[in-house]
Amino acid sequence: MNQTFTVTGMTCGHCEKAVTRAIQDVDAQAQVKIDRSQNKVDVESTQPRETLAKAIAEEGYAVAA
Numbered sequence: 001m002n003q004t005f006t007v008t009g010m011t012c013g014h015c016e017k018a019v020t021r022a023i024q025d026v027d028a029q030a031q032v033k034i035d036r037s038q039n040k041v042d043v044e045s046t047q048p049r050e051t052l053a054k055a056i057a058e059e060g061y062a063v064a065a
Contacts, residue, residue, distance in 0.1 A: 003049050005041045006064035007056055010034070015061070022055040 010016060020032045023043055030052075031044040043052055053063045 001044070001046065003043050003045065003052065005043065005053060005056065006039050007041045007061050008039050008064070009061040010036050010039070018059050019056055019061060022059045023052055026051055026055045 007019060010019060016034045016036060019034060019041060023030050023032050023041075023045070027045045027047045029045070030047070033042040034040070035042075041056070045052060056063050
């Protein structure tokens with residue numbers, strides 16, 4: 001299932017890697033595409049939206065509802 005998150009606080013490539021790693025720690029098969037300029041994170045995953053949002057937030061990034 002494809003889900004799009006609005007994530008603020010990503011300012012560099014390290015941020016993108018941290019968000020990707022957090023998502024893939026929850027779902028190793030997740031496909032993650034990040035558009036930092038638009039604050040968008042597209043995730044193809046079978047995990048619930050809340051689980052993925054929590055993983056991103058735990059890395060220190062704000063996830064809009």
